[in-house]
Amino acid sequence: MDFQIVEVFNRSVTIELVSDAAFRQGQPFDVYIDGEKTCSTNRNVVTVDGLLPDRKYKIGVAFGDEGGAFGTGESADGMVRGSDAVMVEREFVTKHESVLLNVRAFGAKGDGVTLDTAAIQAAICSCPKDGTVYLPKGTYYSTALFLKSDMTLWLDEEAVLLGDTDREHYPLLPGMTPTTDEKDEYNLSSWEGNPLTSFASLITAIDAENLDIIGPGVIDGNAQNSDWWVNAKVKRIAWRPNAIYLCRCKNVRVQNVSVQNSPCWTVHPYYCDDLAFLNLNIWNPSDSPNTDGLDPESSSNVLVLGTVISVGDDCMAIKSGKYYMALKHHKVTENVVIRNCLFERGHGSVTVGSEAAGGVKNVRVSQCIFDGTDRGLRIKTRRGRGERSVLDDILFEKIEMDGVHMPFTVNMFYFCDPDGHSDYVQNQAPAPVDEMTPVIGLIAGRDINCRGVSACVLCGVGLPESPIGELRFENIKVQFLPEDERVPERPVMMDNFDEMSGRSVFARNVKKLVLRNVEIAGAADTDPQLEAVGEQVLDGVKYV
Structure with missing residues (x-):
């Protein structure tokens, strides 16, 4: 060892x-x-x-x-x-530190009642290069804090940064502002893939480099005591913030911090590069709306290690914006490594999409445990994401899944957005291939054990005009729940698609399907159901 x-x-x-x-x-x-x-x-x-x-x-x-x-x-x-x-x-x-600035020396009370925003922000603004802003034991009630380059924010043991419950105390981040010469535009915030005005997050960093956020303290959005989760899809003043929001940052590391009760997506890197998230503990209630755990969007070179996520939506969702951002500010999300993590609860363990108009490639998920999530590997897109929405080279390996209802789902008819149920999105007849047509390339899984499966093992549905390029699954071992313990579910969120229970493999509109050394125990069927699937390699598929 x-x-x-x-x-x-x-x-x-x-x-x-x-x-x-x-x-x-x-x-x-x-x-x-x-x-x-x-x-x-x-x-x-x-x-x-x-x-x-x-x-x-x-x-x-x-x-x-x-x-x-x-x-x-x-x-x-x-x-x-x-x-x-x-x-x-x-x-x-250990890394060099120029000075340690205790926020209490700047007037922070840490009593959980006094608003400590100004005192903590004063310490941040006063912090020199390679300095550390230190939160000792205590509860620091605060609205949005803005971090900067070349500093460390240290939340010590039993230090809690607690979010203010009044949304009117949070500043706004405009979605887009035209540049003075009117030749460009300046983007500061995002809401579900569009550049829309949002509240600043409890921890916000814009254009920061060489930034560390370390624990073992807690960043608590306090959303359960506010109105962030009430009428969550209704814009009130601005759209909901995150707990941690990183905009156009480089070389940011977040280590050994607990992040919980976020108003919306919990940790949201946006147009960032060279990120490391190490031993985080991300928790939101199971019924909290849109509280994804960690959503890298239009970001590259992202490392996620040792992180535990249990939330009300996808544990991780890898994104790259909607069509406008892909057209005007194109940036592929690429080189994402997720390893040795535990994803306990949520709609998907690791999701790609659906706001992925800029494309996602080279994702590696390995040595993880998925426990009790609805789906394990989850790919979702739809017509309208555009031709730059190429989701390719995505590999899951050495995964242990326990109680995951549907281990592998790939859906090109995802019914998100206001037009999600429209005929344009949901019509299953071939549509013209144009600049609005998304593409899925290779999606692969290998060396994976799935216990306690309920609805189906693999469900992949491509567009008839743009079939999924390749689904490749090798060395997969599956054990279904007993029939009387299974609850029928719809594995892919699209219209006119039936619920499934005990189904092994369903694939439609796929160019190539490879199933090699796949053992399935307790399924209701005895063969894959394949519709409009081109090349088929079924080698060592065994039903027991």
Whole structure:
């Protein structure tokens, strides 16, 4: 067993085990700093905090019997061996910090009642390059805070940033503003893929670079005590904010923070590059509307590790805007890595779309647990997303699904937006291929176990004029719930599509379907149902 150092911060470090296990190990292991034990855990991604800046440390991970004795020498491979255990060690140096600014020194009370926005914002505005704004233990009642480049926001243990419940206290971010020469436009906010005026989020960063947000504190949108979730689809003053909103930011890392009770999408990177989300804990009530966990939109080079998400909508939804943004401000969402995460509750574990008019490519989801979500892999698009909406090279592997009703769904008739039920979107006869026609390329899954399946294993429905390019699923093992425990459901949200229960594979309008080494136990049918499917490779498909 081995581990790698993923990211080093000024007062913490995140490591990841080199292992094929999904999210966690079968037994705990110990983590040491300079020979002193700091924690025992079974999670594959571990954050150690409580460190000091500008310091060299040695981090060790001990594998083997608890209490095993270690030797005093270190071998060339970085391992310290004992009679009953092995410790792997690595050295690192924490990031430089120029100054630590305690928000209480700026007048913040942290009593959960006093509005601390001005005091915290004063600390942020006063923070020099490589400085840290520090929230010690306490509850800091606040409206939107604006972060800037080259700083760290540190919420210490038992520190809570609590959102103001009065929407009129939040500033607005205009959706689009024409430039002075009227040759361009300046975009500051987004609502469901369109550049519409929204409230600023509790944590907002615009055009910031080299920004860290670290825990182990809590960012609490406090939406359950406000009216954010009441008539949620009705615009009141402006559209709902996020808990964390990053606009055109670069090199942003968010580590070991709990984010909860968000007014809308919880963490929303928008037109960003080079992002890392490490060991986050994102939680919203199951009935909270549109509270996706983490939605990278028109962003590239996104790393999500060790994160636990349990929300009222999709756990993660990878997006790239609607047609106007793809036409005028085109940016593909690409190079997204999601690994060693636990997605516990939500409509989809990892979704691509539906606002993906700019395209999504090169997504890798691996070593994750999907537990109790409606869908596992979820792809959704529709006519009108446009020819730049190419969803391609999306791979899920080494996934454990428990109680996921419908593990794999791909839908090109998704009935979103005001015209979602129109004849244009829902007509299943071939339409002309034009600049408004979306494309789906390769969607793949391999080495996946699915237990407690209810409705169907795989449901893929392409457009007749633009069939899904390829669905490839290899080394898949499925166990259905008993028939009396299954509830019929509609796996793809489109009109004129029946509910399913115990269905194995349904595919319509697909150029190529590959099913290799797929074992399905307890299905109501005994063969895939294929309609307008071109090349078919069914190798080792077994019903038991």
